[in-house]
Amino acid sequence: MARNLWGWGEVEAADRLEDSRARAEAFFGPLEVEEAAAPRVPAPRVEVPPPLRDFSSAEPRVRAAHALGKSYVDRVRGLRGDFSSAPDLVAFPRDEADLAAVFEAAQAQRLSVIPFGGGSSVVGGVEPRLGPAHRGAVTVDLSRLSRVLEVDEVSRVARIQAGVFGPELERQLAPHGLTLRHFPQSFEYSTLGGWLATRAGGHFATVYTHIDELTESLRLVTPRGVVQTPRVPAHGAGPDANRLALGSEGTLGFITEAWMRVRPRPVFRGAASVHFADFSRAVDATRAIAQSGLFPANCRLLDEKEALLNGVAGDGSSVLVLGFESADASVAPLLDCAVALAEAHGGTCPRGKTLRDDASKARSGDAGDSWRASFLRGPYLQDAMIRLGVVADTFETACTWKAFPTLYAEVMQAVRDALERGCGGGLVTCRFTHVYPDGPAPYFTFLGRGKRGGEAEQWAELKRAASDALAKHGGTITHHHAVGRVHRPWYDRERPALFGEALTAVKRAWDPSGLLNPGVLIDAR
Ligand SMILES: Cc1cc2nc3c(=O)[nH]c(=O)nc-3n(C[C@H](O)[C@H](O)[C@H](O)COP(=O)(O)OP(=O)(O)OC[C@H]3O[C@@H](n4cnc5c(N)ncnc54)[C@H](O)[C@@H]3O)c2cc1C
Numbered sequence: 188m189a190r191n192l193w194g195w196g197e198v199e200a201a202d203r204l205e206d207s208r209a210r211a212e213a214f215f216g217p218l219e220v221e222e223a224a225a226p227r228v229p230a231p232r233v234e235v236p237p238p239l240r241d242f243s244s245a246e247p248r249v250r251a252a253h254a255l256g257k258s259y260v261d262r263v264r265g266l267r268g269d270f271s272s273a274p275d276l277v278a279f280p281r282d283e284a285d286l287a288a289v290f291e292a293a294q295a296q297r298l299s300v301i302p303f304g305g306g307s308s309v310v311g312g313v314e315p316r317l318g319p320a321h322r323g324a325v326t327v328d329l330s331r332l333s334r335v336l337e338v339d340e341v342s343r344v345a346r347i348q349a350g351v352f353g354p355e356l357e358r359q360l361a362p363h364g365l366t367l368r369h370f371p372q373s374f375e376y377s378t379l380g381g382w383l384a385t386r387a388g389g390h391f392a393t394v395y396t397h398i399d400e401l402t403e404s405l406r407l408v409t410p411r412g413v414v415q416t417p418r419v420p421a422h423g424a425g426p427d428a429n430r431l432a433l434g435s436e437g438t439l440g441f442i443t444e445a446w447m448r449v450r451p452r453p454v455f456r457g458a459a460s461v462h463f464a465d466f467s468r469a470v471d472a473t474r475a476i477a478q479s480g481l482f483p484a485n486c487r488l489l490d491e492k493e494a495l496l497n498g499v500a501g502d503g504s505s506v507l508v509l510g511f512e513s514a515d516a517s518v519a520p521l522l523d524c525a526v527a528l529a530e531a532h533g534g535t536c537p538r539g540k541t542l543r544d545d546a547s548k549a550r551s552g553d554a555g556d557s558w559r560a561s562f563l564r565g566p567y568l569q570d571a572m573i574r575l576g577v578v579a580d581t582f583e584t585a586c587t588w589k590a591f592p593t594l595y596a597e598v599m600q601a602v603r604d605a606l607e608r609g610c611g612g613g614l615v616t617c618r619f620t621h622v623y624p625d626g627p628a629p630y631f632t633f634l635g636r637g638k639r640g641g642e643a644e645q646w647a648e649l650k651r652a653a654s655d656a657l658a659k660h661g662g663t664i665t666h667h668h669a670v671g672r673v674h675r676p677w678y679d680r681e682r683p684a685l686f687g688e689a690l691t692a693v694k695r696a697w698d699p700s701g702l703l704n705p706g707v708l709i710d711a712r
Pocket residue numbers: 195256257258301302303304305306307308309312313329349350370371372373376377378379380381382383384385386387388389435436437438440441442443566667668669671704707
């Protein structure tokens with residue numbers, strides 16, 4: 188099945204329009220559906236360099252498939268057939284020798300080099316751009332590096348190539364009875380290398396929130412040579428080299444493989460959904476659980492509009508979706524403690540708790556299940572909204588518990604005001620994706636009526652209002668979506684100036700000609 192060129196997923200799965208249309212029209216009134224335009228791809232500026240011919244393509248459809256990420260604006264551009272940012276060629280390296288050939292050819296031909304995993308970046312991280320000295324761009328798609336190479340079952344780590352997509356990674360670990368259990372919403376269409384390069388956030392709401400916590404060591408191929416970090420569970424030997432590669436967003440080199448911490452599949456699970464009439468009490472309950480040492484796998488608080496939008500509660504309640512999992516022991520005592528804490532803050536558990544092990548695969552029918560189904564539908568829903576002319580996007584942050592009440596009130600207000608100005612009204616909702624003892628990671632969704640042809644400006648105004656409000660009230664510009672180019676103005680202010688200088692020095696040391704991903708994360712000079 189072919190990938191949808193402009194939207195999410197495969198072409199056949201993509202058309203879920205009618206599902207969404209009725210819901211959107213109930214809010215916005217009658218909406219018109221826009222059909223996807225034929226893709227327009229410019230002629231390549233350079234020919235495929237001879238040393239790369241064996242493993243590269245300059246086919247227009249292949250180049251178009253590597254022109255954009257999957258942000259709201261990327262998808263609008265793709266829907267309208269605008270693939271003007273397409274790279275001149277796409278290389279599919281088979282090994283590190285091919286990567287060395289790419290660097291050599293790029294240096295000789297003055298090409299920028301764009302690392303590409305699944306292309307699910309929502310921050311402009313994979314869109315090919317040229318640095319001042321470049322004549323063209325080569326995108327390097329790592330999907331041929333897709334194998335689990337070794338499993339150390341004693342230490343429970345696996346050596347995994349970076350270009351593997353989520354489902355294939357899990358398929359190869361399954362015969363060992365092991366799993367990585369890193370499930371970002373983009374799991375199906377994103378890769379291990381992309382997760383590492385962006386410090387992705389997975390489904391664990393506590394402890395193993397970012398891919399960082401699952402990484403033992405990794406291998407980074409830079410234009411200057413290879414950085415292989417040591418295979419130890421932890422060390423105190425100076426600053427951690429893993430931490431320079433994690434989050435480097437393709438600006439320092441290619442992550443080609445990593446030793447990742449894996450685990451047995453969970454057997455025991457427990458879940459409950461706790462309803463609250465008052466959002467601020469729900470926040471207090473969530474904080475109490477985050478600070479309790481119980482460390483639930485799932486701890487997602489949905490505000491009342493988010494609960495409504497996702498079909499989890501329709502009575503104005505905020506809902507805390509709790510889940511525990513273990514391969515070894517019943518999680519019932521942990522779930523009991525977490526629910527008791529929530530009830531002590533005024534929560535009620537209308538459908539009770541669900542406990543199951545693999546032997547009793549009883550479905551709970553709980554709100555947690557509605558939430559999960561809605562979570563997986565989300566990316567397709569955004570495609571439908573775009574075709575219906577609705578400006579629909581999400582943004583995320585993290586802040587301290589102390590900062591949260593003001594940040595929440597001010598950010599919601601700033602986005603509501605921007606929706607009023609730019610779209611004549613709309614909807615904004617919030618949930619927590621991850622929680623820490625010292626603060627939550629709030630995730631916001633907004634929807635407003637678009638003006639055909641003017642959506643990019645409408646979106647930019649909403650994004651600016653939201654990001655300014657986050658920065659003003661103690662939130663980071665991103666908890667897990669990464670920086671790319673979209674978040675640069677706020678990231679550059681958030682990052683300590685001397686740290687920025689140090690990062691630039693590393694960039695100069697490892698990529699002295701500034702080949703890699705110009706404009707993403709940091710400038711070459
Ligand atoms: C619908 C949707 C849901 C999402 N849900 C989540 C979520 O739950 N959690 C989350 O964290 N993010 C999420 N994202 C964002 C995105 O999926 C993540 O940033 C993901 O980690 C990107 O992986 P990828 O393989 O698609 O990388 P790409 O998008 O291909 O690349 C991302 C960045 O990493 C660089 N890169 C890619 N591979 C390598 C490599 N091997 N070596 C060096 N650099 C590399 C690229 O140059 C680029 O800058 C979501 C995005 C979408 C569209």
